[in-house]
Amino acid sequence: MWPYHPDLLRRPVPRYTSYPTAAEFRPVGEDHVLENAVAAIPEGAEISLYLHIPYCNTICHYCACNTGRANRQKRLQAYIDALLAEIRIMGELLTSKHVVKRIAFGGGSPNAISTQEFAHLIAALKDSFHVDRAEISVELDPRDFDGEWAAMLGQSGVTHASMGVQTFSAEVQQVIGRVQPYETIASAMSQLRAHGVQSINFDMMYGLPGQTGQDLSDSLDKTIELRPERIALFGYAHLPQRIARQRRMDTSIMANQLQRFAMSSLGYQTLVRAGYEAIGFDHFALPDDPMAVAARAGEVSRNFQGYTHDPSPWLLGMGATAISLFPDRILQNEKNVGAWRNAVSTGRLTASLGVHRTSRDEAHRQIIEDILCRGEAEIGGLDGAETYAERLASFEQRGLIERDDGHITCTDSATPYLRTIAAIFDPYRHNSKGGFSSAI
Template structure:
């Protein structure tokens, strides 16, 4: 085991000492020697004690769910965390030697205008986290009950969302951040930026990463594990998950086995999202040229031999291009020409 990542939800909802015990147990069971450890934190539950404990546990990277610095938007999404508090969190982490700090920001939030996003990005650039993820808010109240408090009529339209994404890209790259994938940015000396320059970026359930491990083991309720030919998800309900584990049963409740075709498609999707290009064989290119013709006509993609390349103009649409290779959602249902 090379990396341990605590994510999903708020790991700091438990007491610091409980996290230390959990981390010790994981490292012992998996015989992990000096793994790279990262953790996602809810800034609202952070204290100076957490900074001390994380440093003592040799946690190397901390991701903070900042979302936005605009008070009226924080009120709208029910996440009040003043700028002064985020500044305190960052200073506390750096005081304990934790300099690898990520900010998770969002655009497309209720009542969010371009000026709101620009102000949040300006403060973010001033605080200089080593990585920034700028996600587009997805309104899914049926799947995420807490989103029901959000007034959908106050959400930005698609035109404004695109302008916000474009603004984020322009401001962050101008400030010296290296764009990675379609929504991540990293300072030049960060391992993710270095991996991007060497075309080594990968993507898994944790987002864009320089980690190329073929196996990801998910522990905890709703966690997702990934193997070369299999994706599995654990029981979502914490109580049921605990009961299954206590009974000595596997907690995985659903999964998808990936055949050779799906693995090949997954490789194309990963490459398009991570490096904005993918290599197709002759049959795949014959199908893709027809299915992606509209993207080509709009100048969003181009061909370099048998390589499909997303143009600079098409980068904001990278997810749409990559999704066409999905066997269920995309246009490229078959990777073989109809005449074959």
């Protein structure tokens, strides 16, 4: 097991899927701010698109996502119509000066919509953007996956899929409200592979209510047997005060911090022993997967989907809650679906929240990303070097980092502490608690 230092894990810290984090987003005051940012994308830019589908057929008790039941066809249809309209508006603003390299469908569960609706979205993207050689990825709920969906993904040119698996334990699946037998996952995998989806990710979890170290070990053994190209192993965040649906779970068996730490360590060792390469603090990929190749070249970064090998500084988000990234700003669409639909119906792109990244923010963003993605960073250019040295002292004394002339290197034992080390370089966290999750 990694060396355990509970005092260094006490403070909840962000996952840093953006910097500044969403806690720093403020209402966007300027008119046309998103439209202006899209229109300013330079000629020939290689961009990425993200489409958000905030619906699921069955809502899992542990889920912290902003998602609703896909049980009302009229409501779903109205959402898809608004998304089609937003695709058109975004495409008109970009005119002909771009190439789309990546398209990601996330949620919720994109396969909560019908295959016909998915086909309409793909057709609209082809009409509005230059997407001919784009890599397309889709998040999937295996409970709603079937041969019709596999065929649609193959026909649409989807090459990467991510499935919410979380655990193979039947007992834990009952507790968390996500019952999906091993056969369901295995069948979804073979159907995906048969239709040309060759890169598959499993989202797995530790620290779920009712889950023991043995459950996790068994689930990882089954995962290794199925051999997805990528695995993300997340710690479950129990926040029942904020997420009412989590109160429905029996939490009489809940791992404490030491047990969570042991589970995280067990997951890391098991996957690495099985031939996966570790990427940052919670991702793993087989050595010839593009994510592992990019990680070895020092080319992974963080975005709203976690670790990514997407190098584009322009990620345009569509749908309620979707976030768009630009080199100097982050803008988020209205979270409330009704308000987002109303905004789109005016024929305008309207961000409701966002943050403008200053040059100081950019310096801190680079350090935080370097620590989380590459395990090292140049910190010599920051003001207040002595303050940072003091804050790093307890990590240095325990052999978690080494400092050398303005450069820090995280040692192998530092993996579970990477978020905490990164947070030292986040000035917004120095005086605020925020609503973040446990570092492990």
